[in-house]
Amino acid sequence: MSLYLDIQTRNAVLNTMSKLVKEEEARILDANKKDMDSYDGDDIAMRDRLKVDHSKIEGMIDSLDQLAALEDPLGIERFRFTHENGMHISNKTAPFGTILIIYESRPDVTIEAAGIAFKSGNKILLKGGKESVQSNLVLVDLWHKALRENGAITDWVTYLQYNRTETQAFLENPTQKIDLIVPRGGEKLIAFVKKHATCPVIVSGRGNNFLYVDKEADAKMALEIIINAKTAKISACNALDKVLIDEAFPEKEAFVTRLISKLKEHNVEILADGNFSSMDDVSELTEEAIWYEEFLDYKIVIGQVNDLNEAIEKINKYGGGHSAVIISKNNETAYDFMNSVDSAAVYQNASTRFTDGFQFGLGGELAISTNKLHQRGPMGLQHLVTNKWYVHGDGQIRE
Incomplete structure (x- = not known):
């Protein structure tokens, strides 16, 4: 297989894929219904991620269209130097080569993540979970059709239908060279991949996101953002799990009462530290370990902090390094918070639900990395490249 497809071919494949997904919507939905009917687990987050509906189909199409419209991430010059002996030296972006994406339940990964990897000039190996096999096989078949229609071989996108033992x-x-592995799923999947992989792994997907209500917060705004971040999509890694409220927040008790009432309307289980545990519809938080947990469920923790510094310390100790929010009208306080919190995405007065490659203008995401190397947060086209040195000479030798 040629290691390079020009940008015209890559974009043509993406445009064809967008057309095919739209034309084959009924076939995709029918395959997904088989997966949904076969799923007998009780993990509501898994079930939510598994389901494909018209809205998710539209999201797949939008992602492919946006990717096709973005600039080529390859061949971008990052550095240029002319040696004293006359050699011209430059450093340019280049594809990794072959990327293995291992994921659970989410058929849209077969489109979105594969599309980003493909646009970045990489060969893609997809290993989806058994719960989504029917949906994934249909989507990979569409990838192969799009590739063939544009004169490219189907080996650019390969589906690995392996069980756990075969995957290990x-x-x-x-059996072939792999340059990068991206696990998309829960902590057990990530730990499994890290344990057995023999090449670099990008850790992604774990949330445990915190929101801090500063003493100068707008109460109405804080309430709306918390409800959205917690309840809009509990299966997402950018959902909210922990709320910290400043001790000096005006009308704190009344605010927490309203917050609890709104959360209960969405059937959210509420745990609270000793400051709020006596309130109605709240259970007392008794184990410190819960502060470390990502829930992916209708569950939240509410706690109190003395000040900004304690909020930052608590988030940096317990948070997953994904997303953190401050609700505050004081921009200087927000500036200190955003610079001090050790998370991939930090927010002032907005929901964590926006930590997403498509929402950040990347045309979707390969993953949301909580690593610091080689990229952090939503990973799009410009992050899914390595680099290569180009040296042009006319016979120079080193003495």
Whole structure:
């Protein structure tokens, strides 16, 4: 297989794929219904991620269209130098080569993540979960049709229909060269991949996101943002899990009472530290370990902090390094918070639900990395590249 497809071909494949997804919506939905009917687990987050509906189909199409419209991330010059001996040296972006994406339940990953990897000039290996196999096989078939229609071989996108044992064997002793692995799923999947992989792994997907209500917060805004971040999509890694309220927040008790009432309307289980545990419809938080948990469920923790510094310390100790929010009308306080909190995305007065490659203008995301190398947060086209040195000479030798 050629290691390079020009940008015209890559964009043509993406445009064709967008057309095919739209034309084959009924076929995709029918395959997904088979997956949904076969799923017998009780994980509501898994079920939510597994389901494909018209809205998710539209999201797939939008992602493909946006990707096709973005600039080519390859061949971008990052550095240029002319040696004293006359050699011209430059550093340019280049594809990784082959990227393995291992994921649970989400058929839209077969479009969105694969599309980003493909636009970045990489060969893609997809290993989806058994719960979404029917949906994934249909979507990969569409990838192959789009590739063939544009004169490219189907090996650019390959689906690995392996069980757990076969996946472990492949990770430990790959039958082909793999340059990067991206696990998309829960902590157990990530730990499994890290344990057995023999090449670099990008850790992504874990949330445990915090929101701090500063003493100068707008109460109405804080309430609306918390409800949205917690309840809009509990299966998302950018959902909210913990709320910290400043001790000096005016009308604190009344605000917490309203917050609890709104959360209960959405059937959210509420745990609280000793400052709020005596309030109605709240259970007392008794184990410190819960502060570390990502819930992916209708569950939230509410606690109190003495000041901004304690909020920052608590988030940096317990948070997942994904997203953190301050609700405050004081821009200087927000500036200190955003610079001090150790998270991939930091917000002032907005919901964590926006930590998403498509929302950040990246045309979707390969992953939301909580690593610091080589990229942090939503990873789009410009982040899914490595680099290569180009040296042009006319016979120079080193003495």
